[in-house]
Amino acid sequence: MRTSHGSFVWRLFLLLALLAPGLAAAAPQPFVPPSSPESAREQAQRQQAQPYNNAPMWRDVRSEREHQTQVRGIETGVLVQSGGETWRELRNGPVSLIGGLLLVAIAAIILLFHVMHGSIKVTSPPAGKMIQRFNDWERWVHWSVAITFCILAISGLIILFGKNVLLPIIGHTLFSWLAILSKNLHNFVGPLFIFSALVMFVTYVKDNLWKSYDFRWFKNMGGMLGGEHIPSGKFNAGEKVWFWLGLFVLTIIVAVTGLILDFPNFEQGRAIMQQANVVHAIAAILYMALSLGHIYMGTIGVEGAYDSMRTNGQVDEAWAKEHHGYWYEDVKADRTGQKAAAGVAGAGQVPQAGR
Amino acid sequence: MARMKFISDAERCIECNGCVTACKNEHEIPWGVNRRRVVTIDDGIPGERSISVACMHCSDAPCIAVCPVDTIYKTTEGIVLHDKDLCIGCGYCFYACPFGAPQFPQDGAFGLRGKMDKCTFCAGGPEADGSEAEFKKYGRNRISEGKLPACAEMCSTKALLGGDGDVIADIYRNRVVFRGKGSEVWGWGTAYGKPEKQQPQQQPAAQGAKS
Numbered sequence: 001m002r003t004s005h006g007s008f009v010w011r012l013f014l015l016l017a018l019l020a021p022g023l024a025a026a027a028p029q030p031f032v033p034p035s036s037p038e039s040a041r042e043q044a045q046r047q048q049a050q051p052y053n054n055a056p057m058w059r060d061v062r063s064e065r066e067h068q069t070q071v072r073g074i075e076t077g078v079l080v081q082s083g084g085e086t087w088r089e090l091r092n093g094p095v096s097l098i099g100g101l102l103l104v105a106i107a108a109i110i111l112l113f114h115v116m117h118g119s120i121k122v123t124s125p126p127a128g129k130m131i132q133r134f135n136d137w138e139r140w141v142h143w144s145v146a147i148t149f150c151i152l153a154i155s156g157l158i159i160l161f162g163k164n165v166l167l168p169i170i171g172h173t174l175f176s177w178l179a180i181l182s183k184n185l186h187n188f189v190g191p192l193f194i195f196s197a198l199v200m201f202v203t204y205v206k207d208n209l210w211k212s213y214d215f216r217w218f219k220n221m222g223g224m225l226g227g228e229h230i231p232s233g234k235f236n237a238g239e240k241v242w243f244w245l246g247l248f249v250l251t252i253i254v255a256v257t258g259l260i261l262d263f264p265n266f267e268q269g270r271a272i273m274q275q276a277n278v279v280h281a282i283a284a285i286l287y288m289a290l291s292l293g294h295i296y297m298g299t300i301g302v303e304g305a306y307d308s309m310r311t312n313g314q315v316d317e318a319w320a321k322e323h324h325g326y327w328y329e330d331v332k333a334d335r336t337g338q339k340a341a342a343g344v345a346g347a348g349q350v351p352q353a354g355r
Numbered sequence: 356m357a358r359m360k361f362i363s364d365a366e367r368c369i370e371c372n373g374c375v376t377a378c379k380n381e382h383e384i385p386w387g388v389n390r391r392r393v394v395t396i397d398d399g400i401p402g403e404r405s406i407s408v409a410c411m412h413c414s415d416a417p418c419i420a421v422c423p424v425d426t427i428y429k430t431t432e433g434i435v436l437h438d439k440d441l442c443i444g445c446g447y448c449f450y451a452c453p454f455g456a457p458q459f460p461q462d463g464a465f466g467l468r469g470k471m472d473k474c475t476f477c478a479g480g481p482e483a484d485g486s487e488a489e490f491k492k493y494g495r496n497r498i499s500e501g502k503l504p505a506c507a508e509m510c511s512t513k514a515l516l517g518g519d520g521d522v523i524a525d526i527y528r529n530r531v532v533f534r535g536k537g538s539e540v541w542g543w544g545t546a547y548g549k550p551e552k553q554q555p556q557q558q559p560a561a562q563g564a565k566s
Contacts, residue, residue, distance in 0.1 A: 030401035040397040047402035052536035054365065057396050057404050061541070068398035070372055071389045075455060079394050079408060080545055084451040088417045159423050159445065167425060176441035179424045183443045187467070264446065265466030274450050 087274035099285035106289045110296045120302045127317035133308035141200045148193035155182035194255045207234040208243040231325025246290050253283040357519035358433040363407045363541050367514035370405040374506035381505040382494025388458045390474040407515050410456035410474035411546035418448035434476040439492045444468035477504040
């Protein structure tokens with residue numbers, strides 16, 4: 001008994017002696033759960049070493065990390081979000097200024113071109129025979145995209161530039177009414193435009209595939225810069241660029257960014273919305289600038305072009321021969337419509353009369 | 356004229372959320388909107404700090420700069436207010452604000468935003484001071500009654516100070532001198548770091564028709 005008791009005391013003493021340095025060192029160390037971020041550990045240690053020095057905490061305030069709060073909502077735990085300032089500088093600065101100047105410049109160039117050159121006339125006399133260029137479905141799809149595009153473009157311009165352009169003229173009350181209308185039209189017509197553009201892509205893609213002869217069109221922009229007409233398929237190279245750059249690339253960009261902005265109920269944060277808004281504005285301005293060219297060429301720029309999208313979608317044979325030589329050949333050889341696939345083979349043929 | 360500002364003293368805030376409750380009660384704020392919130396950094400860890408945040412009524416307010424209908428304006432006291440009748444609910448002020456102050460009650464399906472709501476520094480809106488219409492849209496106008504914001508008046512530890520920027524800065528300076536350390540004034544660099552850009556203006560044009 002005696003020996004065992006003595007050995008117990010001895011062991012206890014040994015244990016304490018071994019633990020003592022460890023306990024002494026551990027005592028001032030605050031408990032920080034292992035899952036906490038590094039900044040929390042730093043802050044806890046700094047409080048021990050230098051009370052009232054909260055440098056790690058202040059750094060964390062600016063970290064844009066979600067902290068603890070009782071208020072529910074998106075990013076309510078974030079104290080300072082710095083991206084808004086960048087977004088403001090971009091939107092109110094280069095996006096508005098360069099974008100606005102670009103649209104005005106493109107419109108001015110088109111006007112100048114029209115005044116100097118006038119519309120591109122059909123040189124040969126009208127044949128009197130009409131051929132179907134766009135059927136009912138194609139025209140419906142085109143105008144669905146065109147009308148929704150115009151609504152979006154005008155309402156978007158009002159939201160971006162209205163404060164500087166319209167507000168000083170029409171005043172706060174009327175402009176606010178116009179802006180509320182624009183915002184709601186923009187939000188509701190947007191998805192409709194995306195759907196229409198998708199259908200248009202499927203409908204028009206087969207005639208917009210790039211052909212080797214399309215490169216030649218750029219030599220004199222299909223006769224726009226003088227010289228002879230370069231024959232082309234149903235769509236010339238300019239129209240194909242509009243199709244792929246506009247309807248394909250730019251639509252995808254404005255659609256994706258637009259949906260992010262249109263549906264804020266998926267708990268997306270401010271950062272992604274700021275980025276989406278800038279990309280949306282830039283892409284939309286480029287889209288509008290391109291559309292001015294397309295609208296000009298499709299209406300007063302090229303005589304007879306508008307007929308193809310009018311009520312019956314028919315064009316004069318002389319027009320078809322002059323502007324879309326290969327397509328005219330295909331129609332004459334009955335290689336369009338259901339037999340469209342076969343029409344590709346005849347594309348290499350030299351048209352009978354280019355001009 | 357005094358330039359109104361907020362100070363939230365991180366050394367004093369105990370995260371009681373009294374300011375949040377005071378604000379909601381004073382202005383009868385609709386469900387889902389919180390003009391003020393308390394955020395705790397390093398919650399539950401020694402050295403945790405809490406900060407009460409709402410609209411800071413910035414010198415060069417980004418919300419004013421981006422609002423597409425120019426509905427947000429600044430009073431002669433530097434208080435940033437807005438006209439809900441002109442607001443279109445686009446959410447741009449929410450994108451621009453570093454403090455997350457502008458709030459939008461959901462108005463319809465798919466996250467459609469209603470009229471923006473935010474802290475008014477208890478100064479109401481463009482309607483006639485103390486009118487029923489003003490209370491319904493913006494809450495009580497304490498400033499017109501010579502009172503300071505309810506949140507700061509209610510703060511149990513006087514962590515939250517609201518009022519003339521020079522006066523509250525003096526109070527805070529005394530605290531810092533007494534503590535010997537901790538001179539950081541939360542959010543002041545972000546909110547008041549830039550010179551006043553927007554000239555203090557009278558209420559927008561629509562005001563004339565209503566008052």
